[in-house]
Amino acid sequence: xxxxxxxxxxxxxxxxxxxxxxxxxxxxxxxxxxxxxxxxxxxxxxxxxxxxxxxxxxxxxxxxxxxxxxxxxxxxxxxxxxxxxxxxxxxxxxxxxxxxxxxxxxxxxxxxxxxxxxxxxxxxxxxxxxxxxxxxxxxxxxxxxxxxxxxxxxxxxxxxxxxxxxxxxxxxxxxxxxxxxxxxxxxxxxxxxxxxxxxxxxxxxxxxxxxxxxxxxxxxxxxxxxxxxxxxxxxxxxxxxxxxxxxxxxxxxxxxxxxxxxxxxxxxxxxxxxxxxxxxxxxxxxxxxxxxxxxxxxxxxxxxxxxxxxxxxxxxxxxxxxxxxxxxxxxxxxxxxxxxxxxxxxxxxxxxxxxxxxxxxxxxxxxxxxxxxxxxxxxxxxxxxxxxxxxxxxxxxxxxxxxxxxxxxxxxxxxxxxxxxxxxxxxxx
Amino acid sequence: xxxxxxxxxxxxxxxxxxxxxxxxxxxxxxxxxxxxxxxxxxxxxxxxxxxxxxxxxxxxxxxxxxxxxxxxxxxxxxxxxxxxxxxxxxxxxxxxxxxxxxxxxxxxxxxxxxxxxxxxxxxxxxxxxxxxxxxxxxxxxxxxxxxxxxxxxxxxxxxxxxxxxxxxxxxxxxxxxxxxxxxxxxxxxxxxxxxxxxxxxxxxxxxxxxxxxxxxxxxxxxxxxxxxxxxxxxxxxxxxxxxxxxxxxxxxxxxxxxxxxxxxxxxxxxxxxxxxxxxxxxxxxxxxxxxxxxxxxxxxxxxxxxxxxxxxxxxxxxxxxxxxxxxxxxxxxxxxxxxxxxxxxxxxxxxxxxxxxxxxxxxxxxxxxxxxxxxxxxxxxxxxxxxxxxxxxxxxxxxxxxxxxxxxxxxxxxxxxxxxxxxxxxxxx
Numbered sequence: 001x002x003x004x005x006x007x008x009x010x011x012x013x014x015x016x017x018x019x020x021x022x023x024x025x026x027x028x029x030x031x032x033x034x035x036x037x038x039x040x041x042x043x044x045x046x047x048x049x050x051x052x053x054x055x056x057x058x059x060x061x062x063x064x065x066x067x068x069x070x071x072x073x074x075x076x077x078x079x080x081x082x083x084x085x086x087x088x089x090x091x092x093x094x095x096x097x098x099x100x101x102x103x104x105x106x107x108x109x110x111x112x113x114x115x116x117x118x119x120x121x122x123x124x125x126x127x128x129x130x131x132x133x134x135x136x137x138x139x140x141x142x143x144x145x146x147x148x149x150x151x152x153x154x155x156x157x158x159x160x161x162x163x164x165x166x167x168x169x170x171x172x173x174x175x176x177x178x179x180x181x182x183x184x185x186x187x188x189x190x191x192x193x194x195x196x197x198x199x200x201x202x203x204x205x206x207x208x209x210x211x212x213x214x215x216x217x218x219x220x221x222x223x224x225x226x227x228x229x230x231x232x233x234x235x236x237x238x239x240x241x242x243x244x245x246x247x248x249x250x251x252x253x254x255x256x257x258x259x260x261x262x263x264x265x266x267x268x269x270x271x272x273x274x275x276x277x278x279x280x281x282x283x284x285x286x287x288x289x290x291x292x293x294x295x296x297x298x299x300x301x302x303x304x305x306x307x308x309x310x311x312x313x314x315x316x317x318x319x320x321x322x323x324x325x326x327x328x329x330x331x332x333x334x335x336x337x338x339x340x341x342x343x344x345x346x347x348x349x350x351x352x353x354x355x356x357x358x359x360x361x362x363x364x365x366x367x368x369x370x371x372x373x374x375x376x377x378x379x380x381x382x383x384x385x386x387x388x389x390x391x392x393x394x395x396x397x398x399x400x401x402x403x404x405x406x407x408x409x410x411x412x413x414x415x416x417x418x419x420x421x422x423x424x425x426x427x428x429x
Numbered sequence: 430x431x432x433x434x435x436x437x438x439x440x441x442x443x444x445x446x447x448x449x450x451x452x453x454x455x456x457x458x459x460x461x462x463x464x465x466x467x468x469x470x471x472x473x474x475x476x477x478x479x480x481x482x483x484x485x486x487x488x489x490x491x492x493x494x495x496x497x498x499x500x501x502x503x504x505x506x507x508x509x510x511x512x513x514x515x516x517x518x519x520x521x522x523x524x525x526x527x528x529x530x531x532x533x534x535x536x537x538x539x540x541x542x543x544x545x546x547x548x549x550x551x552x553x554x555x556x557x558x559x560x561x562x563x564x565x566x567x568x569x570x571x572x573x574x575x576x577x578x579x580x581x582x583x584x585x586x587x588x589x590x591x592x593x594x595x596x597x598x599x600x601x602x603x604x605x606x607x608x609x610x611x612x613x614x615x616x617x618x619x620x621x622x623x624x625x626x627x628x629x630x631x632x633x634x635x636x637x638x639x640x641x642x643x644x645x646x647x648x649x650x651x652x653x654x655x656x657x658x659x660x661x662x663x664x665x666x667x668x669x670x671x672x673x674x675x676x677x678x679x680x681x682x683x684x685x686x687x688x689x690x691x692x693x694x695x696x697x698x699x700x701x702x703x704x705x706x707x708x709x710x711x712x713x714x715x716x717x718x719x720x721x722x723x724x725x726x727x728x729x730x731x732x733x734x735x736x737x738x739x740x741x742x743x744x745x746x747x748x749x750x751x752x753x754x755x756x757x758x759x760x761x762x763x764x765x766x767x768x769x770x771x772x773x774x775x776x777x778x779x780x781x782x783x784x785x786x787x788x789x790x791x792x793x794x795x796x797x798x799x800x801x802x803x804x805x806x807x808x809x810x811x812x813x814x815x816x817x818x819x820x821x822x823x824x825x826x827x828x829x830x831x832x833x834x835x836x837x838x839x840x841x842x843x844x845x846x847x848x849x850x851x852x853x854x855x856x857x858x
Contacts, residue, residue: 350826362817376815386805388791397779403512
């Protein structure tokens with residue numbers, strides 16, 4: 001069922017090449033939604049909510065009330081709530097390790113230079129909704145924002161037809177410390193958060209969404225910051241003959257159930273393993289729901305690369321730059337230094353992707369489509385910004401003034417040179 | 430000459446509101462350039478270089494040769510070169526303090542979690558050119574990239590009509606460790622770097638440019654990462670009666686000489702200071718070149734806010750979120766904790782903006798137009814990316830498996846639950 005691709009080959013080059021986010025037709029429709037929400041405000045926002053989500057939302061029920069959030073606690077399975085709380089704690093602990101202090105370094109002549117690292121003030125978190133519920137996405141966005149110190153974390157999630165929000169998402173929001181929850185989704189929600197329609201505008205929008213949400217994030221980029229542009233999910237598994245075929249097969253299927261566009265890639269020097277994995281896929285497929293989605297994903301976007309050795313496996317993986325990279329080899333850590341392009345690396349037999357998706361602590365919002373070459377997992381830095389500090393002493397200024405004047409004049413900026421010269425001449429200062 | 434704005438007021442609200450990067454007409458022209466370079470390759474790239482820069486560039490002279498770079502050393506003023514080298518060293522030292530190690534934390538049950546922090550592989554630096562020369566921009570982009578460990582730093586800068594590149598830019602590139610220099614500018618250069626036209630595609634594009642460059646960066650965002658979208662330069666000065674009017678005036682003028690769209694703002698509780706500054710502006714203007722540009726900038730975009738006290742001055746400054754913020758008060762550090770929104774903060778009488786523009790070490794590529802609320806100065810993080818590491822032990826996996834299965838099932842993802850369950854059942858693992 002899964003395509004075999006030899007390496008190196010033209011077919012491999014085509015499969016491994018960068019994906020792109022172009023979809024001009026969708027972009028035009030999204031631009032219209034964004035422009036309408038910006039110009040016509042909540043009237044347009046609520047119209048789109050009715051049209052796309054089928055829900056009646058207005059000023060009175062737009063923001064989810066505290067009472068509704070409290071009520072959600074009685075609707076969720078207590079075991080799931082307990083698991084969510086433990087996940088929340090793991091995510092908090094992992095992200096706290098990323099915190100860095102501001103620093104200012106005083107130098108002997110009295111000069112002080114430094115870098116202030118401070119939280120953003122107001123962040124909007126997008127959480128997909130509708131029929132499905134993604135409490136894990138709530139935690140993965142909101143907990144790092146709170147660890148970073150963001151005082152105002154806002155969440156937008158599309159309502160069901162009856163206007164309701166999934167109770168798991170609401171309890172996750174409460175546990176993570178989300179400050180405001182709004183009933184809205186799609187491109188219209190992104191526009192509302194960016195331009196301050198129905199709520200105070202945010203400084204940054206994070207979180208996964210469909211192609212409409214993603215292209216809306218691109219369009220408002222610059223008015224606000226965004227985390228990344230994300231496409232369909234992917235897993236690449238590097239495995240040798242020591243790997244358990246049933247594990248690799250299960251991991252393929254867990255990726256494939258997301259979406260027919262999800263990509264599942266096995267890179268192995270062992271043809272025997274590849275065959276055993278394919279047999280296991282057939283066996284496990286038979287007893288799982290979502291079979292059609294998984295089969296189509298595997299057929300359309302799956303691939304198996306038989307490579308010379310693990311060295312070449314790392315090369316293929318780096319070229320693909322996968323969102324999720326599993327290493328199921330005898331000594332997985334031996335490859336870690338070579339695996340330079342990946343969102344998250346899962347090492348060994350007991351680290352299947354769901355461990356990271358839900359629980360271990362590292363973030364599950366990860367770069368896709370080869371963008372791990374430049375994007376990072378959501379992290380504490382995502383929710384902070386820096387400010388440089390420059391306090392020159394008179395001694396340092398006197399020493400450096402002529403260099404600064406020379407450089408300003410070389411760039412033809414005389415008033416810049418003057419701003420230095422006036423301080424050299426002036427005796428009052 | 431400079432408008433007085435009272436605070437709070439509707440006029441102040443209008444002046445302080447977020448700027449936006451919308452320019453639909455320019456965006457359409459830029460989209461055409463980007464699409465043409467992408468589809469027609471170097472033929473389109475060289476046509477645009479001829480049309481916009483007036484220069485004949487082709488495959489044979491597109492990349493600047495080592496000989497040309499070496500020759501530039503004989504064309505520059507040795508004093509300026511020496512100053513550039515000292516600036517380079519300061520920038521390197523400041524950015525080295527930002528380096529962070531990767532970390533992996535082993536836990537008692539054998540689990541290892543961590544975060545790898547590694548350089549991008551290939552970065553494109555845009556440096557404005559044409560008539561002007563900006564060696565300082567070369568240093569401010571390329572040095573942090575090299576400190577971050579980027580092995581391939583590429584520079585694009587538009588040639589003069591005769592095809593030449595300013596020698597100061599070339600020596601700065603060499604000093605900073607730039608690996609490849611290309612003769613190209615504008616939206617076409619951004620497209621060429623993003624899509625790999627005439628050179629290998631880069632992973633990220635940084636550096637300042639005009640509105641064409643900026644909108645092209647927005648359009649290729651997602652195919653590559655970018656540093657930020659930057660608009661006209663700004664300075665906001667918080668000063669009290671202890672400030673020297675000649676300094677404030679000189680700093681206003683050094684900002685205003687950049688561009689008629691540059692913004693210069695004084696926020697002070699002292700009406701006497703404001704008057705003295707205005708008188709000084711007139712006096713210094715008389716002897717500086719670029720007088721027309723400065724006058725228009727001050728008239729169109731300058732502002733003086735007379736506020737109650739320094740507390741209110743900080744409030745105005747945070748709302749403006751200036752690129753450059755100067756604090757010329759008796760005890761400038763006393764305000765630092767309150768000034769939460771700024772690209773760079775210059776404290777005291779001997780820290781005029783040119784100290785940071787050229788020499789001190791902190792970066793001069795800074796967020797503008799209120800984007801200091803979410804963007805940071807260019808820094809080492811700009812040129813690195815992160816990868817999460819998850820290696821669960823069997824003990825940890827056995828402990829957490831039921832929680833993970835519960836969470837996967839609550840999200841309706843049975844194949845995710847299966848990927849965990851199959852490892853619990855399987856005795857071989």
